[in-house]
Amino acid sequence: MNLIPMQYFNLMEENYSKYGLSVIQLIQIGKFYELWHEPDVPCIQQAYYKAELLAEPEPKAEPVTPPIEQVASLLDMRIVSPGKRSLLQMGFPIYSLTTYLSILLDKGWTIIVIDELVTGKSGPKQRAVSQVYSPSCNLEDCSELSYVISIYFKDDLLGITLFSSMNGHSIMFPVYWEDRDKVARLLTSYRIKEVVIWADSGADPGILNKIYGLLIDWNLFPYEPSARIEVMGSPCYLSYRYE
Numbered sequence: 395m396n397l398i399p400m401q402y403f404n405l406m407e408e409n410y411s412k413y414g415l416s417v418i419q420l421i422q423i424g425k426f427y428e429l430w431h432e433p434d435v436p437c438i439q440q441a442y443y444k445a446e447l448l449a450e451p452e453p454k455a456e457p458v459t460p461p462i463e464q465v466a467s468l469l470d471m472r473i474v475s476p477g478k479r480s481l482l483q484m485g486f487p488i489y490s491l492t493t494y495l496s497i498l499l500d501k502g503w504t505i506i507v508i509d510e511l512v513t514g515k516s517g518p519k520q521r522a523v524s525q526v527y528s529p530s531c532n533l534e535d536c537s538e539l540s541y542v543i544s545i546y547f548k549d550d551l552l553g554i555t556l557f558s559s560m561n562g563h564s565i566m567f568p569v570y571w572e573d574r575d576k577v578a579r580l581l582t583s584y585r586i587k588e589v590v591i592w593a594d595s596g597a598d599p600g601i602l603n604k605i606y607g608l609l610i611d612w613n614l615f616p617y618e619p620s621a622r623i624e625v626m627g628s629p630c631y632l633s634y635r636y637e
Contacts, residue, residue, distance in 0.1 A: 397518065398423075399481060402430055405508065405523065413504050413526065414590060418461055420491075421508040421521065428485035431462040433475075468501060469494055495527060502588075504528040530588035531559040539563075540587040543614070547593035547601065552577075556584060578612045589614055 398421070406419050420427040466473050466484050473484045486494065491507070498505055509524040530542035539558055546553035550571040557564040569577055589609070593601050609615035 398521075399430060401521065402508070403432065405506075409506055409523075413506070413528070416503050417506060418465055418498060418503050419506045419508065422488065422510045423485070425488055426485045427488055427491060427507070428483055429462050429465060431460050431482040433482055465498070465503075468497065499527060499529050502529055528588055530557075530586070538585055541584045542588040542590060543581070543584075543586050544590045544592070545608070547591070547605070556586075574608065574611065581612055581614075586614060 402419065402421050406417070409417050409419060418429060420429055422428075460482075462473060462482055462484060465471075469486075471484050471486065473482050475482050495505065505525075505527040506523055507525040507527075508521050511520040511522055513520055528542070530540045539560055541556050541558045544553075544555040544557070546555075552569050552571060552574065553566075554569060554577060555564065555566045591605060593605065606615065
């Protein structure tokens with residue numbers, strides 16, 4: 395693997411730990427932004443569908459469709475592979491990014507943009523992350539104040555944070571599990587566009603059902619029957635996806 399793909403996938407691994415599962419990473423190659431995928435590398439996520447969580451005490455994990463396939467379907471684009479065992483690639487002109495941002499953000503994706511740096515030096519081009527867009531932090535859409543809610547699970551205690559990147563407003567407070575209904579009433583005053591959850595899935599085998607029930611009670615889980623949550627490792631990072 396040459397230097398650019400190696401940099402791309404190293405950054406992807408780092409960004410999963412920073413921003414969670416629903417990440418699309420776009421890298422500038424000349425006048426285009428490209429999205430890549432290694433076909434023989436399994437996704438690190440596991441998916442649990444809403445119906446399965448409702449019906450089964452211990453739902454079985456499903457394989458996750460690679461982000462490149464989900465994005466290609468969403469944007470009606472083609473995936474290409476220059477060689478038999480090559481990377482899967484798709485892309486679009488740089489000027490089209492603003493056109494696609496709202497579509498991807500509305501579906502719950504976080505978009506990381508890696509741009510070429512202007513150094514004035516000869517040699518290989520240098521690149522770095524220049525922008526990170528997420529559903530709750532889209533400053534292009536300021537029509538209404540948006541918030542991200544972070545929920546930390548620890549035994550029978552929940553740590554709650556509400557934050558808006560638009561004006562810097564934040565609220566932090568703990569709540570016991572038995573008092574969780576009080577939070578539901580508070581959340582009706584906020585436009586929540588993103589949910590981030592931290593939990594130790596190894597400490598509690600039933601944590602997924604517990605999380606699922608909480609999201610339903612707080613009206614944070616999408617109603618679509620095909621919606622799913624994606625889980626990565628332990629600790630448990632969780633996001634949900636519309637399909």
